[in-house]
Amino acid sequence: MKVAIIASFVYLFGCFGFVDGASCSCEDLKLDERKSGEYSFYNNRGEQYKVYCEFHRNYGYTFISKEEAAKADFACIGQSHSQVLVRHLRSNGHQYDTVMKQISSHSSVPLNVQYKSNVGYARPQNHVTFGPYIYLGFLPASIARSKTKQGYRANDVDYTFTNCDANPNSYLAFFVNPNHNDPYGYYKRCCYTKLMRDWIDVGKKASKYLPYNYFYQFEMHMGGCGGYAINGYNTFNDIVGAALGFRFSSCSCEDLKLDERKSGEYSFYNSRGEQYKMYCEFHRNYGYTFISKEEAAKADFACIGQSHSQVLVRQWRSNGHQYDTVMKQISSHSSVPLNVQYNSNVGYARPHNHAAIGPYIYLGFLPTSIARSKTKQGYRANDVDYTFTNCDANPNSYLAFFVNPNHNDPYGYYKRCCYTKLMRDWINVGKKALKYLPRNYFYQFEMHKGGCGGYAINGYNTLNDIVGAALGFRF
Known part of the structure; x- marks a missing residue:
């Protein structure tokens, strides 16, 4: 028996839907890209929350707004542990997409996403000042704590550094910052390297735009000599925020x-x-x-x-x-x-x-x-x-x-x-x-x-x- 999973799609922005209690992720819906938009789900406490479901030909992304992060059921959201989509919003109003993965030499190490925690990984500098946060961990501390080649892969290119002092930072953290606090002062003295900006510069203009409230203030930290940066400052002063997209697909x-x-x-x-x-x-x-x-x-x-x-x-x-x-x-x-x-x-x-x-x-x-x-x-x-x-x-x-x-x-x-x-x-x-x-x-x-x-x-x-x-x- 041979059946091709093939369909044709047309895009329509901004629809909104309610989903029965048996479904808890965009992946469950398996809709075409005409239906991209916000959908309501229920977490295991019976609380309703919204996510943005972006559907493509045979895959899609789930985005969580800052207002809904505390209620979102992260355990249920269909996601790949090999890649995520990071969409950043620039001060000119345009949005750009970067698919992020582990570098080739660490491709067998899964990406790790946690909410308001970073178990096994280095802690964000602004975990108190800006928290709560969604944490994207690249290398766990057990691997990052070594003087080796580390980094990230952005739109199919490896961007690397050598960890000079075995400092185990290897993350990108997305902050809710409900009180609109100023960041902890570390950003004033360290360390806006080229590596911090590379994934932004290779971003491709997004074919679909997200509402503003899906973009978070963020910090990236790599190493030990990889760099540290917060958006809105220094070489990131043109970056308003970033949204984290969890990839799902009908590919198995x-x-x-x-x-x-x-x-x-x-x-x-x-x-x-x-x-x-x-x-x-x-x-x-x-x-x-x-x-x-x-x-x-x-x-x-x-x-x-x-x-x-x-x-x-x-x-x-x-x-x-x-x-x-x-x-x-x-x-x-x-x-x-x-x-x-x-x-x-x-x-x-x-x-x-x-x-x-x-x-x-x-x-x-x-x-x-x-x-x-x-x-x-x-x-x-x-x-x-x-x-x-x-x-x-x-x-x-x-x-x-x-x-x-x-x-x-x-x-x-x-x-x-x-x-x-x-x-x-x-x-x-x-x-x-x-x-x-x-x-x-x-x-x-x-x-x-x-x-x-x-x-x-x-x-x-x-x-x-x-x-x-x-x-x-x-x-």
Whole structure:
């Protein structure tokens, strides 16, 4: 079954709507962009509040006004943790948009939004003077407290600095400032660097304008030598305020919420407007998303609804049958999230065949910071732990799925090492799949564990009967 999620839209500014109590976010409405405007929702205390829902072709943004921030249900607002939209208002009356993300080297670190708190992150200078506030955290203090390259990504360009003294500031704070106080005096002596202004200067003129009360006074602080700034002063004297837009999108199988009779291929659009297909497998109250080799480069991995506690690995054997294994961390590492990246492995050991048969989808079990130790490690397959003791603290702990577009032979490491029992256990406990995937969803793969856990590529040695494997993201 192939159904494209495609619609045509026309913009109409300023409509207002009331929503039933079952809906609590703009994402729930799934309206077209003719309906952008203010909508009323109810929080979990039964209080009514308004937000501005801005709808685009297959995504949108939620904005919260200063008056409504205290009542807004931040836990319910649909939002991406990989990007936000910051819309700033200039003194000439124009509004400009900047999509902000982590810099490339920290792309696996989620953005963090909190209301009137900054748990795990550096505290804003004006938390008392201007508060309450909405807090956008880039790097938590545990990462920012180091003399490394840090910064932000604005409209697809990295803007960076080197943290000179390990000061862990890495945030943008939006202040309600109900009493119209003057800011704390730190801004008079520090530190309006170019980095503080770069994200503003690359802003693109907004196609839709927000009402004035959605713009907050704000401060940005980076480092340790990155800079500090408040709008309305110094090089920011032309900036009236900024609004924080929480991105949501209909870009995953989870959004469709269909029953299992409707399993099949569906078309979505990524953030660049490119159409791509995924296989959505629906079960009674959950499901899996699978990405084919042809579509992996276009797939929006940040948007795909997925559990970080488990994945489904479906293997295809040479006898034509397909088998399922639910894979998790071993019990002693159950609090460590699984990590999925496309054509990268930031924080994890690199696959042997990253160049020979890449690009690849990377399933990381333990990051190198944990795997680089002589401890019990492994994986959990269909509710059984399979373990080894890392004999030399080699930090390999992954399963990599290779697109191999040129049908290259793998790097020769597989000829001399290391087809242990552990490399096959997850395959042997696989259960015959109830639904079969098309062939192009199966990838060549390699598994590597340790330090004495093993190394294997399908199609060779004890895995010579395995044609490939597909990675299913659970929602």
